[in-house]
Amino acid sequence: MAQPMVGGDGAHSYAKNSSGQGRVMERAKELINEAIADKLDLKLLKIDTSSTFRVADLGCSTGPNTFIVVQNIIEAIELKLLQADRQNPSTIEFQVFFNDHPENDFNTLFKALPHSRKYFAAGVPGFFQNRLFPKSTLHIINSSYALHWLSKIPKEIVGGNSLTWNRESIRNKRFVNEVAEAYSAQFKNDIESFLNARAQELVAGGLMFILIVAVPDGIPLSQTTLGVFYDVFGSCLMDMAKMGITSEEKINSFNIPNHRPTPKELESIIKTNKYFTIERMEQLANRMSQSTFLAKCRTSAVRAVYEGVVMEHFGSEFVEPFFNHFTVKVEENASRFEKFQNPIDLFVLLKRTGDELN
Template sequence: MAALVRESVLKNDADGPIKVKGGLGTNSYFKNSVYQRLATNVVKDIIDDEITKKLDVKSFLSTSNNTIVLADLGCAVGPNTFTSMQGIIDVIKRKYQSQCPTSAMPEFQVFFNDQPSNDFNTLFTSLPPEREYFAAGVPGSFYKRLFPESSLHVVQCHYSLYWLSKVPEELEDKNSPAWNKGRIHYTSAPDEVLKAYAKQWANDFNDFLNARAKEMVPGGMLIVVMPSIPDGMPYSELANGILFNLMESILVDMAKRGLIREEEIDSFNLSLYAAPPGEFAAVVEKNGYFNIEAIGLTNPAPWLTDDVHVDMIEFLRHIRAAWEGMFIKHFPSDVVNELFEQLMLRLPEVFEQMERAYKEKIQSHCVLQRK
């Protein structure tokens, strides 16, 4: 359930203008991203260990003007990106002090990337005043090149590779076996639909790796944390899958009531895919530019127990702030309003089921090193 909340407010869409809620207000991502921090903290020790063991800071500095360059791809508006970038810098500093105890500390430059439609104004005005790095914002889709050749040493991508660059085309093709009639996702869909999503994700991730392979120095490290699922498990056993099925059934009911046409459902599909580790590793190996140094699955919400629950109203605010953009691109705004109003009414039907859903191994982490 925490994963659900977390996923709901992180994004990276390739086309824009799908975006998280900007600004600093009550409903903003900036003030509603504590679950995200808790989730990524679950794997922080593993990532820190890998950087400490594998990152050869000393060798970088001979070719980089004494500067270590970091990037967060799909950073949203903060503040989690500031915490995690500073965390990586702290690890690198400790490593450097042990590698080069008598040398001056390198300088650090951090690039914060997200879609051009991201609220960079909020990101920039909330940068930590006492930061130990030069900060820059980079607008653009990370499925394409964003940085000059061999210019990055450490790159992280937290929960953003969950978002596809686009909906797989065959889902909207009536003559394809993957035509996704009456559904909005691959949850509970035929195998062909799941395969179309998996193929799109693999293509996108391969584009991502090709772009990073150009941009990163040899020995540079790429850290990916994202929603996942054990290989072979149906997505309908996860909280998000249960939610998507409910949204789907609300839209079908709206079609029955004549509020939308059935074709509008047929031609709408959520551009989200939670790749299992086997598929992740297969793309990395076929791509060939990176070594896998660590890979695994965790429970992103060990703090969520029988006694500690997610607040349903708060959860809905997250869902709407983060995902409304996908719907608004396809449906008129009164339809989207009705959808979310119905969701508020009907969520209690499935909320307990969502809280009980499998969550033991639904967050993947992977540390890659540029060959």
């Protein structure tokens, strides 16, 4: 059942609750501006007035967020160039590469490109665990809310053994240690591949900005709102089986190729890569309060993200009843959502070292 936005500026209002999200984006912008001002060394990058400055956004989707971030990056670089030499206005040209997997809707992305943009735009289809660009051709890479997507479901999960999980674990496989470890190992593999590919593509001194949703350190997944989300999602699937709309076998073979790391987990993976230094790692102000309203908000956001995978696995007739039921269930579990800690928005600034590639 559709619920209208809560008006006014009370505790549950949209205006009040969306400001958290706005604060996250605002803080990410500040961190990017500071990074470009303080950590970007134009001489090290070998940028001169006739250069092309190349920026890539990995996991761009169809906009408009990617355009906002890219415009901010370019304005920060222009400001830096202006401050570096006020006498000789720079004639540097910008080229921006928008990357996402080959099934992304690039047609929509291209039609949405801002008309008055200050850069030459290109779309790059491909998986960012692989190489996407020629060596040493990028100066800045951004990736917002994309690195949690895995290249595949861990092989331990899709194997024949997976049917041996008991009923409770079908409802929420992510709480099973072996499953959590398999996802974590796949994430480690994928981030290592990602960093090695980017190390080839980024020039020495180049910067990479990563924004990712993480699980707070030291708190079991089951005691976070993300854990509650997984549990409610799984329990909804089980309800569908009870109603005869799907089967437990079908639910057991449903897996989503993503993983939310903890800050420590991500940090330790990055630190094994000698081509990058962590210049900054900051937990941004929480974008959500644990309010009931936000649980509701979350529902439509969840649908936006998961509708595709749910439809692919369970079929299109499944989608509507499932998400309707999910909305109801989230309401019922509001107090559980309010009890636990939210995931965090983690900003990581990496710098490409001068180390030559092997």
